[in-house]
Amino acid sequence: IKEFVLIGLGRFGSSVASHLHSMGYEVLAIDIDEKRVQKNKDFCTHVVQADATDEQTLRALGVANFEVAIVSIGHDMQASILVALLLKDLGIPRVIAKASSDVHGKVLKRIGVDRVIFPERDMAIKLANHLAIDNIIDYLEITPDVSIVEVSATPEIQGQTLRELDIRAKYDVNIVALRRGVTEVLVPPGPDEVIRPGDILIALATNENVRRWQEATR
Amino acid sequence: IKEFVLIGLGRFGSSVASHLHSMGYEVLAIDIDEKRVQKNKDFCTHVVQADATDEQTLRALGVANFEVAIVSIGHDMQASILVALLLKDLGIPRVIAKASSDVHGKVLKRIGVDRVIFPERDMAIKLANHLAIDNIIDYLEITPDVSIVEVSATPEIQGQTLRELDIRAKYDVNIVALRRGVTEVLVPPGPDEVIRPGDILIALATNENVRRWQEATR
Numbered sequence: 001i002k003e004f005v006l007i008g009l010g011r012f013g014s015s016v017a018s019h020l021h022s023m024g025y026e027v028l029a030i031d032i033d034e035k036r037v038q039k040n041k042d043f044c045t046h047v048v049q050a051d052a053t054d055e056q057t058l059r060a061l062g063v064a065n066f067e068v069a070i071v072s073i074g075h076d077m078q079a080s081i082l083v084a085l086l087l088k089d090l091g092i093p094r095v096i097a098k099a100s101s102d103v104h105g106k107v108l109k110r111i112g113v114d115r116v117i118f119p120e121r122d123m124a125i126k127l128a129n130h131l132a133i134d135n136i137i138d139y140l141e142i143t144p145d146v147s148i149v150e151v152s153a154t155p156e157i158q159g160q161t162l163r164e165l166d167i168r169a170k171y172d173v174n175i176v177a178l179r180r181g182v183t184e185v186l187v188p189p190g191p192d193e194v195i196r197p198g199d200i201l202i203a204l205a206t207n208e209n210v211r212r213w214q215e216a217t218r
Numbered sequence: 219i220k221e222f223v224l225i226g227l228g229r230f231g232s233s234v235a236s237h238l239h240s241m242g243y244e245v246l247a248i249d250i251d252e253k254r255v256q257k258n259k260d261f262c263t264h265v266v267q268a269d270a271t272d273e274q275t276l277r278a279l280g281v282a283n284f285e286v287a288i289v290s291i292g293h294d295m296q297a298s299i300l301v302a303l304l305l306k307d308l309g310i311p312r313v314i315a316k317a318s319s320d321v322h323g324k325v326l327k328r329i330g331v332d333r334v335i336f337p338e339r340d341m342a343i344k345l346a347n348h349l350a351i352d353n354i355i356d357y358l359e360i361t362p363d364v365s366i367v368e369v370s371a372t373p374e375i376q377g378q379t380l381r382e383l384d385i386r387a388k389y390d391v392n393i394v395a396l397r398r399g400v401t402e403v404l405v406p407p408g409p410d411e412v413i414r415p416g417d418i419l420i421a422l423a424t425n426e427n428v429r430r431w432q433e434a435t436r
């Protein structure tokens with residue numbers, strides 16, 4: 001059973017805290033700003049107004065007993081780094097911190113943060129990729145070149161079977177699943193499955209091949 | 219060939235602009251803050267210092283000619299809403315806007331924004347889910363219950379073949395791919411593939427079954 005300490009109740013931090021809390025986990029949230037503490041009182045196990053850059057305060061709050069800490073201070077890079085450093089020095093096994101820039105992320109990594117997150121940058125890349133190929137709904141990067149993508153079936157391919165479309169042979173794109181409506185998922189879809197309007201194809205391929213396929217079947 | 223106009227060069231906006239630009243797209247970026255304009259000069263086609271809540275300014279900049287606009291103003295909800303409204307009134311077919319809260323998102327939707335993004339909230343949910351099940355590295359939600367998840371191979375399953383592990387029969391979890399190292403991906407992995415330390419399994423299953431599998435093989 002895991003307990004989490006979280007520092008920084010901005011949009012990212014308060015969402016992490018409330019989601020963990022709603023999943024039944026204990027969350028101790030700390031923020032220097034009383035208004036933010038009040039706003040989050042109902043979404044965490046405990047919310048405390050405190051300056052997390054103060055080591056004595058962290059010790060008094062029993063922060064050293066936690067197994068996982070999340071530092072979600074964005075704009076004050078100095079505070080973010082100092083808090084992360086204190087948490088590692090207090091012996092917390094797993095410290096996760098959000099970074100506001102590549103430089104910020106590098107410093108966090110170097111002082112021993114176990115996982116650095118770039119929420120704005122990662123969602124921006126996702127959106128940019130989506131905008132570049134209209135049809136991509138979502139994707140999961142497997143390696144920098146290979147992704148699993150969700151693509152809505154273009155009019156071009158509707159009414160045909162997967163065997164007829166021969167996507168794998170033509171584009172080296174592997175259709176691993178087909179989603180229809182809200183709950184139906186064919187895994188894998190059969191070769192004689194006819195593509196219908198509204199179908200979502202889940203494909204595994206290099207980004208380049210997905211692009212080629214989409215350009216060819218616009 | 220698509221051209222984008224983007225308003226608001228915060229962390230999210232500047233990342234979207236620079237990624238689109240690096241993919242070869244034309245990006246006109248607008249920000250009221252001269253410092254941010256200067257910081258982004260090399261990462262967009264054009265960067266202009268201007269107040270995007272001023273309709274005359276938007277018209278003078280030719281914003282009405284763009285097919286896609288991205289509004290990435292976070293803290294000033296009023297400015298974000300006003301800009302989005304102006305962009306729709308100027309006839310821009312697709313307006314995407316980031317929202318800082320559910321309320322902000324609702325208003326944007328209601329004034330006609332085509333897609334509302336919650337970068338901090340969505341990354342927070344992703345992190346919270348990851349923290350809840352230690353082993354999940356990333357995931358793609360197919361439906362609210364079914365996901366494709368990336369799971370690192372636990373010591374429990376290392377040294378065994380997929381046939382021996384019989385994951386599909388036992389947990390209804392379908393291992394669709396196996397990633398090894400930075401670039402090797404087996405799609406699908408053969409039944410006699412021996413799981414090694416460091417392997418990442420890409421599985422398709424209900425969230426519940428992934429959890430069951432992970433709890434059983436901790």
Ligand SMILES: Nc1ncnc2c1ncn2[C@@H]1O[C@H](COP(=O)(O)OP(=O)(O)OP(=O)(O)O)[C@@H](O)[C@H]1O
Binds near residue numbers: 009012030031036072
């Ligand atoms: N020394 C500190 N101790 C505790 N909390 C702090 C400290 N410094 C900053 N904070 C808190 O961290 C929170 C998040 O910081 P900030 O708003 O700068 O980050 P952000 O990255 O813009 O947030 P968002 O997740 O909304 O994008 C704020 O609520 C702030 O009060």
Ligand SMILES: Nc1ncnc2c1ncn2[C@@H]1O[C@H](COP(=O)(O)OP(=O)(O)OP(=O)(O)O)[C@@H](O)[C@H]1O
Binds near residue numbers: 268269
């Ligand atoms: N009226 C306006 N016209 C043009 N740009 C504006 C206007 N109002 C705000 N901006 C710009 O929008 C940008 C993003 O706003 P802000 O920093 O509040 O958002 P944020 O959500 O915190 O950003 P981040 O993506 O870093 O989390 C800022 O650079 C700001 O100068």
